[in-house]
Amino acid sequence: MSPAAAPLEPDPMTLLPPERPVQLLDDEGALHEVDGFPLDLKDSDFRDLYRYMVLARRVDSEAINLQRQGQLGVYASLLGQEAAQVGGAYALAEQDWVFPSYREMGAALVRGVDPGSVLHLFRGTWLSNHDPIATRFGLLSIPIGTQALHATGYAMAAKFDGKDLVVMSYFGDGATSEGDPHEAMNFAAVYDAPVVFFVQNNQYAISVPLSKQTKAPTIAHKAVGYGMPGFRADGNDVLATYAVSRRAIDRARAGQGPSLIEAVTYRMEAHTTADDPTRYRTASELAEWKVRDPIARFETFLEREGLLDDAFRAEIDEEARGYATRMRAEVYDAPHGDPLELFEHVYVEPPERFDEQRALLRAELERRE
Amino acid sequence: MSPAAAPLEPDPMTLLPPERPVQLLDDEGALHEVDGFPLDLKDSDFRDLYRYMVLARRVDSEAINLQRQGQLGVYASLLGQEAAQVGGAYALAEQDWVFPSYREMGAALVRGVDPGSVLHLFRGTWLSNHDPIATRFGLLSIPIGTQALHATGYAMAAKFDGKDLVVMSYFGDGATSEGDPHEAMNFAAVYDAPVVFFVQNNQYAISVPLSKQTKAPTIAHKAVGYGMPGFRADGNDVLATYAVSRRAIDRARAGQGPSLIEAVTYRMEAHTTADDPTRYRTASELAEWKVRDPIARFETFLEREGLLDDAFRAEIDEEARGYATRMRAEVYDAPHGDPLELFEHVYVEPPERFDEQRALLRAELERRE
Amino acid sequence: MAITLAQALNTALHDAMESDDRVVVFGEDVGTLGGVFRITDKLQSRFGDQRCFDTPLAESGIVGTAIGMAMYGYKPVVEMQFDGFTYPAFEQLVSHLAKMRNRSRGTVTLQVVVRIPYGGGIGAVEHHSESPEAYFAHTAGLKVVSPGTPSDAYSLLREAIDCPDPVIFFEPKRRYWLKEDAQLPVRTEPFGRAVVRREGTTATLFAYGPMVRTCMDAAAAAEEEGWDLEVVDLRTLNPFDTATAVASVVKTGRAVVVHEACVFGGFGAEVAARITERAFYSLEAPVLRVGGFDIPYPAAKLEEFFLPDVDRILDAVDRSLGF
């Protein structure tokens, strides 16, 4: 068939993100509907979204405290990205999966993963301490972008198995430069796998700004090259990140394949507690984003709608304090585990030499006493 | 700055390939000008393009013969891709570079690289036998897509050095799935490097058809995600591949950065001489492409223009025979080189143990005698 | 019945897919084409294209999606088309496939087999003849297997697919056409057991994969010299059968380790160091190593000078006896 003959499939125009990020709440917290992204939320949902964002921020600041107190080796804050994380994860169904990077404490919360358990990676007690299978929340993934392939593989499996299940894979703007997310998006599209690639574009990869990361018009435009739609959301508008995720998830669930979401947001904190952002970004840039605070904006909306009263605030406050207390209790001075457990989980069927090495370590431990 | 405020840069609409591949010669060999892709060719150029295509085909069929005669271990034919390779390479200037895959005998010819020397890789005499620096034609690259990064690095260097130099990187449709071409295109765009990524979309990666390789509307659409223009050419129309390359090369030379070209063509032969394509494609598909033969089409055009006469045909025939003779002379029964050369080129400053290993090999060689 | 090593592998895949529908096979060209070596021949027509399928050209993608599928509960058996094309997947292999179970404190088990046709001797072009087994043997969390006979090819592949730990399965491509009289299905010794392929007293040759045959030939040729060589087929590099290796050396007092990979930093160093640690007083000579030279794999016409052969092995035996 002559290459000139057939119309293009899929029609590229249907893949392009809208000119501007989807925004449902303006800067004054007023709601404006956007074609194609209807809101299906009840008042209780609005309150839940708020609750999760506030909890995420509190859990996050508690983690930073714990790091400052020497309780965690390092920690990667989500400050400023609450709406991006919560909106996306909230749109998932019970049976769905999340494959996170290392910055997704907000998504973890929404998915019911105990923040204290996740912190063990950063404390260094264990490499992880939650059950990914039971929580349907993958292990925090440090090698950038690699989890996107696991997400795709999981989604392919679910599809082959005829299961009603959608997978959300979070990664950062920097991750889009790596080969793995590229391969993941291509595989997902080829197999029509039910994955949503959720990029939190927080403008930086450690010190490297987006402008040095890519020349693409937007990250969402990268979807075109995989033949899947690219969506763009104001990442500091939780209703926008929710509505865009809703659409992408519904598509995936309906068997229409993967899509890419770019949530345009900003990392208000240092890259991690080990980082010094004053070396690469200006106070004025920070100030510009501060006024776009995702929680403040949503608060204005809730207040307008009469959904935020002191009782509810107090309730969240109480809950947040509970989280913080449990987190502290979990990691504060948590002793390292039994060093002999080091040999337990490497293999189901370990090689014989593990016995010798275990014995060596046991002898060393005895000598220490 | 609010993400909603600024206009997108670059404007995505300027990156999208045209709806249909650029075609200058219709199936009847009639020339139709296409906006934005003017032809700057003289009669002698038309004749040269033809000459290179015919030579490429003859050199190719000679290589296949040599393989059948047991003179080459394997060979990857370019049959059907003459226009794609020649049109692209012909648009380069003297000082420009080519980073090929393993199928670019046509591009090699245009760049003045002796086909016999290139065949040593396939014969197995040496891993290569041409000087990439002197010929500005990189080593044939077997690991798929990896050379795209070398091309980008070379172009970055030339740019940093203020040199007027464009780099063309060839790879296949299959290669677009690998991480390396992705990273290469991204780097090239970020650094505005003067590279042209020239994809010969010959519809297959060994047995895997394009439809299983990607869901993108076209390969050229992948450019959008890197913020560079994607061009599409009828790959069996040498004037189209030339004109599109001309534009991409001129852009790069003018400091406007990289671009991606998809030449839509077809691999008429097996993947390599080791492959059996009857296992995965139909005779009717082959027949459909046979009528689109790039040389036949251009011949019709030249005849219309009165540029093709028997004398010229005879001249090319003579030249082709010369090539074939030299190729045969070069590889036929070419003895393996001195095994001791194995230790010569690994390092400029080899480790001491090479002396022992050389001595070991020398002793083995003596025992063989 | 005489079967080839390639047939044994194909049958093993077939039988594993037949007996467990969670076993899925994927990679480049493994579906319609049946693989460039036809090891996956007819699996797609027999089991359908959700059980055996072609992927886009991306090795990291293949291994990374295999990990996701294994997390779901499938048992992927994926192919890297050639040894030299395993490297794009290196991060997924080393940072995830090897480590996920440990990192998850045992909650995630990755039952994945990565098949790699490896080694030289078939006159192939560059990157098609490498022996990267040392990279994976040194990677904690992986198991590394390499059969040297058709029976072992069948049995070890079945065991690899059944193994709850991730397995890198190195197929000696130059031995795909090696024949053996065998009745499939066959079960041979399990992972972690080396096998004495030939008893002897003069010295022990250690080998795995393609070099097992070469060592048997060397042992046969050595008879002329009056040497009675023992040949031990290691079969699984990790787990490693230290006991069998040491017992052989205790008996013979001398050992030569043979592989195609470069000697420097190769797996032979581990075998030599390990045996020496445990059989020090039995050794009459240092354990010697025979392998490729410390250079990149050469062009096809020169591979005969690079690869260990009977002569190079017997020369090493001679040196061992000279100690």
Place this chain on the structure above:
Amino acid sequence: MAITLAQALNTALHDAMESDDRVVVFGEDVGTLGGVFRITDKLQSRFGDQRCFDTPLAESGIVGTAIGMAMYGYKPVVEMQFDGFTYPAFEQLVSHLAKMRNRSRGTVTLQVVVRIPYGGGIGAVEHHSESPEAYFAHTAGLKVVSPGTPSDAYSLLREAIDCPDPVIFFEPKRRYWLKEDAQLPVRTEPFGRAVVRREGTTATLFAYGPMVRTCMDAAAAAEEEGWDLEVVDLRTLNPFDTATAVASVVKTGRAVVVHEACVFGGFGAEVAARITERAFYSLEAPVLRVGGFDIPYPAAKLEEFFLPDVDRILDAVDRSLGF
């Protein structure tokens, strides 16, 4: 003047860039930020952003473009941010950086240095504490270097940048803050020369990179036991200084090789096998190996149980003496 190993590296980069404007430095966060360990601090402000620049987040991209730039004639010094993030670049490192010169019959020379902060002991999260040197030592065509002192850090890095062959330069990140009185610029022994850091007679400890300091501590502690240990700093793994290693063992009769990487298939196996081949009759005991266990690098709180320390080293010496 007391300088740290980190300062020595920074000064070496500075001096190399000063003396040759074809030297360019790039990688993730090496420009504006000056690197996460500040090894490239101030290079961008001093030399401009065409000589020191940040790249997109893609290690294969970094190494692959470095190869292209080197073909043009630049001398790239690139950074892999941490050991565990070298793996995405593995194909470019193994299939191209290592092989290009050989493949081109000497017409293409790749003067590239790949800097890798490696090893543990700093309480980092996963993938930030690995010791992958064995992978590269086994890869023909590369040189592999790892300094253990500030002077060597300076000198070996300058030599690496001047070296016409590609060099994988492993920086012992836990020793970045190690101090030494030294006057820069300093030139120490060249590639391929091991150095006896401490003379002794009881047994030899072999180490490189981060374990040099630990072995010196072990030797000091051993005095209490009445043991007089020799410490050999290997410095460059490839080329390897067999002569110095063998001479030391001929003198002491006993050897322990120490590294952080897992013992199984680690570089210690090469050292042990090599020494044994050449000093067989001088050995009173097998060369013993001390390293990390054959498990993935553990969580930070447990790394002290994984890493070789003075106790584990002296225990091995004790076992060696028990032979």
